[in-house]
Amino acid sequence: MSTAGRGLHGHVLDTLGPEITAGEYPPGSVLRTDELAQRFDVSRSVMREAVRVLESMYLVESRRRVGVTVRPKSEWNVYDPQVIRWRLAGADRPRQLRSLTVLRSAIEPVAAGLAARHATSEQCAELTECALGMVAHSRGHKLEGYLLHDVAFHRVILEASGNEMFARLGDVVAEVLTGRTQHDVMFEDPDPAAVTLHVQVAEAVRAGDAGRAEELTREITVGALQELDILAP
Amino acid sequence: MSTAGRGLHGHVLDTLGPEITAGEYPPGSVLRTDELAQRFDVSRSVMREAVRVLESMYLVESRRRVGVTVRPKSEWNVYDPQVIRWRLAGADRPRQLRSLTVLRSAIEPVAAGLAARHATSEQCAELTECALGMVAHSRGHKLEGYLLHDVAFHRVILEASGNEMFARLGDVVAEVLTGRTQHDVMFEDPDPAAVTLHVQVAEAVRAGDAGRAEELTREITVGALQELDILAP
DNA sequence: CCGTCATGAATAAGTCTGACTTTTTGTCTC
DNA sequence: GAGACAAAAAGTCAGACTTATTCATGACGG
CATH class of the missing domain: 1.10.10.10 (Winged helix-like DNA-binding domain superfamily/Winged helix DNA-binding domain)
Incomplete structure (x- = not known):
């Protein structure tokens, strides 16, 4: 759009x-x-x-x-969705993708922790549904369906955090995840460990275990950083 | 402006x-x-x-x-500086201030960790200068001078992180810190513990100790959350 | 002789007005 | 209920005018 x-x-x-x-x-x-x-x-x-x-x-x-x-x-107002889209479509797409992934790595764990405290039962249900969807599409070159559930998962987490600033990053995360699948890495089936982590995050949020939800999400985002060779030596 | x-x-x-x-x-x-x-x-x-x-x-x-x-x-694009300013000037200022402080608590520790890796020697110098300025103005109702150095400190951290998304949050943090001093809490001298933490962060960044910089900054932001009664039970 | 401070003209954005087009929606009829 | 018609509001355009800013020119004083 x-x-x-x-x-x-x-x-x-x-x-x-x-x-x-x-x-x-x-x-x-x-x-x-x-x-x-x-x-x-x-x-x-x-x-x-x-x-x-x-x-x-x-x-x-x-x-x-x-x-x-x-x-x-x-x-430049690099948080403007329009600007983000323009830059992602342009030459410094890789650079932009890195910036956004680092941003994700800072935001999403905290958002998951908050979600564990504030998520409604409907949101918990959505979350497990998304996680199960990811499992279902994790094998056999069903990347499209996998991506769909992955995006939805992170969107729900950000929404459920109850923080409007986090919630508005849903589009950005969607853009990053989509970009990763379509252009860059991800030629074959997704990392099974990542899939498991998503399921565990859903569980932790439902259980209201903020610390665990945060830590598990941190592992997910660390994986995303590693995919782009953003190291932490 | x-x-x-x-x-x-x-x-x-x-x-x-x-x-x-x-x-x-x-x-x-x-x-x-x-x-x-x-x-x-x-x-x-x-x-x-x-x-x-x-x-x-x-x-x-x-x-x-x-x-x-x-x-x-x-x-709404809640990351638009203009929108942020309008909302901070309006009725739901407290709500906005909370959202932004939570955002800070997610971003700044990560930014400090990155700063420890990427900061130039000039930035390290600026950082210690700011921290010392905070110390100098921490007693005797010199809130104005204290605020100035506090804002500068956090700006340098965000800049030094090397991440453009983080860097652009400098204005937001400035707005939050200024608002806190002028309207809400902070009637008397700042918390000595907070001052010490800033000095230690400057040291950690200069020493290149990312983990320590991150952890110390996390303590600072936790303090900011507590000031606004945003708990983590 | 050079630097500084008015004076003025050129320039590009800013503003206003009025006429016209296009799309959408609600209604009326068949 | 489907299609045609009319009204409404945004969208577009063209042209004339206003205003602020900058640059160059020149006068004045050091």
Whole structure:
């Protein structure tokens, strides 16, 4: 689900956004609204709307008499789902994937611990269902079905943590897991140890054992880090 | 630094944004662009730009023939600095502060561990400087100076982690620490134990002892959680 | 002779207005 | 209930105008 279809300004963003996040314009570069409007064959009003959105993502800064200047990467709002998607689609996808995986390794164990305390019985049921689904699809090249349950599992954990900031990372985790399956590693069946860990996490959460849920989830995320050769020597 | 001054659309956002994030319009409420333009006495073009920004924050959704509908809170991009600021300024400030503190408790220990591995000697120097500054301002109602060094300390840690996602949370942490000092707790001098911990973290990072840096930082964040009565029974 | 401080013109964003298009939805009829 | 019609609101465009910012020019004073 991208910005496309959201009108002309969405179409402009779909090409200009990736260009900027890919670093095609060095920081400080100036873009002129009029020129951009010409380039994309849209009116200035539409172009201005697009610029406003880029501005709200801290990708650019619009100043009178000077133009639309591209901000340094360090100022970008890297938590914006749109920005994340653009960068994942671009050249520094590996780098982005590493950053996000490290983020996961920090967040998910804590979220699992909180989930063990706050999860409703419905959420516990969902969790075991997801874990069992992962088991069912763990052998025989059923990666698609496996991924589906894996994503759902982590989404439920983040939701059940009761923390809105964690909950909103569900999409990010989904993106990372999907990306891993489709492009990078994961040619054959998933690691059986990982599958077992998911089942155990579901159990720990249901049992309300926060410490165990946290520790088991930490093992899962350590596995994810190792897959990307992010070591801890 | 808010959106004000960034033109008329910024002014509109400064009032409309807080209203929406404060929950004044229940999810599903419809706002008409023309009416809003009248209310704020701006042209439709300006109002459209403001709506586009709100849309990019997932606060509203604009659909033809129906209007601008307010999205449910669960879909808001709660990592947008602007949204964070608006919510911290509004009624559910305490709730927001708790969410962010929990987030800190997940992120900062991991960041400190990474900092111990990746920090440059300049960053180590900054870190000890900050810690010493905290010590110097820890007695005699010098809360202002203390806060300044505290914020700087955590910023350096997040920066030194080498992870861009962590680094971008510097502003959030600053906001939380500032808010804590100004509004909520902290009437008298800071907890001496906390001060000591910061000094020890600086030492651990300089020594490259990741495990120790992580553990000490975890103690700091646990203290922050306890201040807000976020327990772990 | 050089640095600093007005003055002014050029420039690009910012704003407004009005007319028109397009999509969606609700209703009316068959 | 299916299809046609009409209304409503966002979407788009074009053009004229406003305003802030920057740069260059030149005057003044050191």
